[in-house]
Amino acid sequence: MIIVGLSIALMVVSVLMIMLVLLHKGKGGGLSDLFGGGVTSSLGGSSVVQRNLDRLTIATGLVWIVGIVALGLLILRQG
Amino acid sequence: MLGAFVRAFRTPELRNKLLFTLFILTIFRLGAVIPAPGIDSVAIEKCVQQTAETGASNIYALINLFSGGALLQLAVFALGIMPYITASIILNLLTVVVPRLEALKKEGQAGQSKITQYTRYLTIALAVLQSTSVIAMARTGQLFQNACIPEEYMPFLHTSYELPVLIMIVFVMTAGTCVIMWFGELITERGVGNGMSLLIFTQIIAEFPAGMMRIWSENPAWVFALVCVAGVVLITGVVFIEQAQRRIPVQYAKRMVGRRMYGGSSTYIPLKVNQAGVIPVIFASSLLYLPTLVVGLLGAETDNKVVDFLNTYFNPMGNHPVYLTTFFLLIVGFAFFYVAITFNPAEVADNMKKYGGFIPSIRPGRPTAEYLDYVLTRLTTPGALYLGVIALLPMVALGTSGAAANFPFGGVSILIMVGVGLDTVKQIESHLQQRNYEGFLR
Numbered sequence: 001m002i003i004v005g006l007s008i009a010l011m012v013v014s015v016l017m018i019m020l021v022l023l024h025k026g027k028g029g030g031l032s033d034l035f036g037g038g039v040t041s042s043l044g045g046s047s048v049v050q051r052n053l054d055r056l057t058i059a060t061g062l063v064w065i066v067g068i069v070a071l072g073l074l075i076l077r078q079g
Numbered sequence: 080m081l082g083a084f085v086r087a088f089r090t091p092e093l094r095n096k097l098l099f100t101l102f103i104l105t106i107f108r109l110g111a112v113i114p115a116p117g118i119d120s121v122a123i124e125k126c127v128q129q130t131a132e133t134g135a136s137n138i139y140a141l142i143n144l145f146s147g148g149a150l151l152q153l154a155v156f157a158l159g160i161m162p163y164i165t166a167s168i169i170l171n172l173l174t175v176v177v178p179r180l181e182a183l184k185k186e187g188q189a190g191q192s193k194i195t196q197y198t199r200y201l202t203i204a205l206a207v208l209q210s211t212s213v214i215a216m217a218r219t220g221q222l223f224q225n226a227c228i229p230e231e232y233m234p235f236l237h238t239s240y241e242l243p244v245l246i247m248i249v250f251v252m253t254a255g256t257c258v259i260m261w262f263g264e265l266i267t268e269r270g271v272g273n274g275m276s277l278l279i280f281t282q283i284i285a286e287f288p289a290g291m292m293r294i295w296s297e298n299p300a301w302v303f304a305l306v307c308v309a310g311v312v313l314i315t316g317v318v319f320i321e322q323a324q325r326r327i328p329v330q331y332a333k334r335m336v337g338r339r340m341y342g343g344s345s346t347y348i349p350l351k352v353n354q355a356g357v358i359p360v361i362f363a364s365s366l367l368y369l370p371t372l373v374v375g376l377l378g379a380e381t382d383n384k385v386v387d388f389l390n391t392y393f394n395p396m397g398n399h400p401v402y403l404t405t406f407f408l409l410i411v412g413f414a415f416f417y418v419a420i421t422f423n424p425a426e427v428a429d430n431m432k433k434y435g436g437f438i439p440s441i442r443p444g445r446p447t448a449e450y451l452d453y454v455l456t457r458l459t460t461p462g463a464l465y466l467g468v469i470a471l472l473p474m475v476a477l478g479t480s481g482a483a484a485n486f487p488f489g490g491v492s493i494l495i496m497v498g499v500g501l502d503t504v505k506q507i508e509s510h511l512q513q514r515n516y517e518g519f520l521r
Contacts, residue, residue: 003243004240007240007244008243008247010116010247010250010251011246014247014250014251014253014254015250018203018253021257021261022196022200022257024261024264057261068115068116068251071116071117072113072117075234
């Protein structure tokens with residue numbers, strides 16, 4: 001049962017991760033700069049909001065990857 | 080050359096950028112090795128080898144190459160950057176067709192970021208689709224051509240918690256794709272080079288040593304030497320053409336603005352032979368990978384007419400003439416399409432006229448635009464043909480052995496390696512030149 005619970009928890013974290021990444025301003029996306037040239041490197045630093053968002057994303061990412069490894073080990077142990 | 084490296088690391092700004100890029104790429108590779116929860120990495124490794132030994136032509140080899148071997152290991156980052164690329168291609172093509180998107184594109188920065196946001200949503204949707212189909216194929220054992228038993232690498236099958244775990248893996252892989260997307264954006268924003276293409280580059284390079292080892296162990300030494308020589312020759316040729324450009328002279332008239340003198344200089348517009356870069360190749364190969372996806376979704380073993388058709392004509396390993404011709408035509412078509420999107424002769428001619436520039440012996444305005452268009456078309460023709468030939472060369476040369484995609488110097492991978500490598504070095508160089516003049520390239 002603990003596996004089912006953890007799986008659901010990991011799903012929630014995954015969704016959270018997707019949300020957080022989508023919240024980032026999509027910089028340097030699209031193909032406009034895939035072909036080299038064009039406008040390069042944005043100027044200026046990031047705002048406080050952006051920085052906090054970065055921190056939150058990194059924290060969630062750490063939880064996510066730890067969860068993946070832990071759950072993986074757990075399932076293999078059971079099987 | 081080495082001095083340039085030392086200088087690059089002495090420049091604090093550039094050093095930070097380089098280290099940041101390397102750091103992200105390292106995490107990226109790590110994620111490509113960590114298996115998704117519930118997957119036995121040891122068993123799956125054995126499976127991959129078994130499949131390779133049975134000699135079954137694996138239709139997923141090309142996708143596997145693009146994901147740096149992560150796909151067949153069912154890693155967290157199994158899907159790699161492919162969904163993002165496919166999404167960008169789809170949106171880019173739609174921009175031409177759908178008026179609303181075209182209007183957004185013309186809006187400039189704000190519109191562009193909106194299109195980017197759409198691309199990201201589409202990426203997530205594609206990631207869900209692909210991860211579901213990959214998991215479904217892994218569960219039936221079809222991913223490895225039934226060379227081994229699914230229960231071996233998925234020990235949780237036939238237990239009470241099978242379904243939640245399967246769904247969880249789909250979620251994890253989708254989130255993984257999302258993280259990769261973020262990595263790409265981070266590299267573009269704070270690192271060196273273009274994130275998306277650098278990530279593909281890493282994935283292809285990651286498979287490179289393994290491919291060389293395979294050739295070394297499976298063939299006599301002279302074959303290995305021959306492959307190495309062929310690779311070096313190919314790379315030289317590709318670099319040569321990538322760097323080739325036609326310089327159209329432009330003369331600027333002298334102007335007095337207030338008491339200062341402007342213009343009066345003569346420069347040139349560089350028109351590259353291969354203006355489109357590697358994009359057409361990436362486009363064509365990811366479009367041609369759609370049939371594989373369809374086959375994966377419908378199941379290869381059915382007697383479905385569509386599947387049969389796709390398997391005969393569009394099997395990436397089959398080297399069927401229809402497949403090769405389609406590939407070639409797609410590359411050539413995309414090359415022209417891309418040049419048309421990225422370089423607008425009328426706009427360039429207009430700008431030149433505004434600043435008092437002209438091409439000697441050509442009148443400014445419309446005749447200039449026509450001239451530029453004429454030159455560009457003539458330049459792109461060999462450029463597009465070259466792209467097509469290079470991409471197809473190894474497939475044709477290696478023939479039906481099915482080794483083409485495993486060949487480390489495959490046309491697609493060589494074009495991407497050289498193209499991205501050159502682009503990145505040039506960007507590093509432009510950073511270097513802000514400080515001192517000597518760079519990598521002489």
